[in-house]
Amino acid sequence: MCKYCKAHAKKYGKWYLNPEGYTEELFYKLSTLDRILGRKPKKVRDAEKASDAAWYPLGISKQLELVDLASKPVIGGLVKKIGNYLAMKTHSGQVVPTEDANKIVDLSHDIVAYPCMCKRLFKGQDEYKCLNFAPLTDINRKAPRGWKEKRLSPEEAKEWLQDFSEKGYVHAVFWWCDMPQAICICNCDTKYCYASRPKNWYDITNVYRKAEYVAEVDPDECISCGTCLERCQFGAISYDRNGRAQIDPKICFGCGQCRVTCEQNAIKLVDRNTHAIAKKIW
Amino acid sequence: MVKFQFDPSKCILPYDANELRPTKCLKCLDVCPASLLMFRPLKEKDEFGAPKFFEIHMIFKAYSKKFCPDCLKCVDICPEQAIKIKI
Numbered sequence: 488m489c490k491y492c493k494a495h496a497k498k499y500g501k502w503y504l505n506p507e508g509y510t511e512e513l514f515y516k517l518s519t520l521d522r523i524l525g526r527k528p529k530k531v532r533d534a535e536k537a538s539d540a541a542w543y544p545l546g547i548s549k550q551l552e553l554v555d556l557a558s559k560p561v562i563g564g565l566v567k568k569i570g571n572y573l574a575m576k577t578h579s580g581q582v583v584p585t586e587d588a589n590k591i592v593d594l595s596h597d598i599v600a601y602p603c604m605c606k607r608l609f610k611g612q613d614e615y616k617c618l619n620f621a622p623l624t625d626i627n628r629k630a631p632r633g634w635k636e637k638r639l640s641p642e643e644a645k646e647w648l649q650d651f652s653e654k655g656y657v658h659a660v661f662w663w664c665d666m667p668q669a670i671c672i673c674n675c676d677t678k679y680c681y682a683s684r685p686k687n688w689y690d691i692t693n694v695y696r697k698a699e700y701v702a703e704v705d706p707d708e709c710i711s712c713g714t715c716l717e718r719c720q721f722g723a724i725s726y727d728r729n730g731r732a733q734i735d736p737k738i739c740f741g742c743g744q745c746r747v748t749c750e751q752n753a754i755k756l757v758d759r760n761t762h763a764i765a766k767k768i769w
Numbered sequence: 770m771v772k773f774q775f776d777p778s779k780c781i782l783p784y785d786a787n788e789l790r791p792t793k794c795l796k797c798l799d800v801c802p803a804s805l806l807m808f809r810p811l812k813e814k815d816e817f818g819a820p821k822f823f824e825i826h827m828i829f830k831a832y833s834k835k836f837c838p839d840c841l842k843c844v845d846i847c848p849e850q851a852i853k854i855k856i
């Protein structure tokens with residue numbers, strides 16, 4: 488179990504399966520300082536700021552300028568540490584396979600789809616693929632320039648997740664101002680993503696944590712059809728010298744999307760926490 | 770490192786209040802194979818407090834040498850000649 492699940496999962500195994508993370512109580516909980524200063528909790532203050540869809544890109548561009556400093560020779564190491572700390576304390580995510588994304592749908596309520604901010608900002612196109620849920624949705628509806636939404640029933644949300652999975656998008660659950668408060672399931676095309684790129688390019692690990700799983704191929708079942716290679720957004724799959732697919736556990740994010748088109752069912756997800764190599768890589 | 774130069778006087782991206790973002794042009798974003806360009810609001814506000822205009826901005830500059838293949842697609846597609854890339 489990763490240290491974050493140890494701290495936040497309680498008896499539910501994974502931080503994002505802890506039902507407490509989907510409650511109003513946790514979202515609106517006041518700290519001692521909030522009480523003294525007579526102000527709203529940080530989760531609410533930050534959500535109100537983020538609910539202004541028109542100004543939101545300005546904050547993102549400033550964050551990305553700071554991320555860029557992580558590549559500088561002298562200060563880079565420190566910037567990465569600060570980035571990792573802030574990612575945990577603000578808003579970042581962890582990859583989940585479709586099975587777990589469906590469990591998250593069961594735990595949440597008031598599910599809506601917002602346009603994917605990354606595709607909007609970096610491609611100029613809107614695709615409704617960020618599935619958000621209460622209590623954040625409520626704050627967004629009250630905002631003067633709140634995000635446009637499409638409401639979904641839990642059944643519809645699961646159908647959408649299935650559709651995203653067929654398109655090869657990677658699901659990731661995002662926390663808000665600390666685990667275990669979960670607010671959305673993103674469905675990412677990583678070439679636009681402003682979470683996975685700082686992770687993969689600048690090594691700011693906590694921005695887009697790998698799943699609790701890692702994928703493995705059964706070489707006896709693999710018929711070398713190659714469809715899984717095209718499905719992996721992270722370049723973790725190659726062929727071994729016998730022409731069988733092989734997955735590099737150091738690269739694999741455990742998203743499970745390579746399994747979807749494997750007609751041989753040759754790919755399985757195993758627990759990252761007990762995997763000899765992958766357990767150290769998040 | 771690739772130097773991205775953008776001339777805001779040539780590219781006017783007004784805010785579209787229905788879509789809560791600029792919806793004009795954005796051709797450079799669409800063609801960039803490395804998704805290294807974004808739009809961001811300029812400081813000026815309209816009467817409702819929304820941004821009046823947006824500009825085009827390059828992100829992940831430290832990595833632009835690696836990921837911007839100098840394809841110049843953004844330069845070529847821009848109808849206003851608002852983008853220059855210095856190599």
Ligand code: SF4
Binds near residue numbers: 603616676679
């Ligand atoms: S994290 Fe993923 S789904 Fe969410 S806004 Fe970015 S690319 Fe879109």
Ligand code: SF4
Binds near residue numbers: 731748750754
């Ligand atoms: S999709 Fe399945 S059968 Fe095809 S190469 Fe990958 S693991 Fe082998």
Ligand code: SF4
Binds near residue numbers: 721
């Ligand atoms: S190899 Fe790993 S990262 Fe790639 S698609 Fe499969 S599970 Fe996802």
Ligand code: SF4
Binds near residue numbers: 801802838840841842
């Ligand atoms: S030169 Fe090509 S890769 Fe570089 S910013 Fe322009 S479109 Fe993108």
Ligand code: SF4
Binds near residue numbers: 780781782825850
């Ligand atoms: S292509 Fe040119 S005019 Fe169009 S948005 Fe980009 S910089 Fe502006």
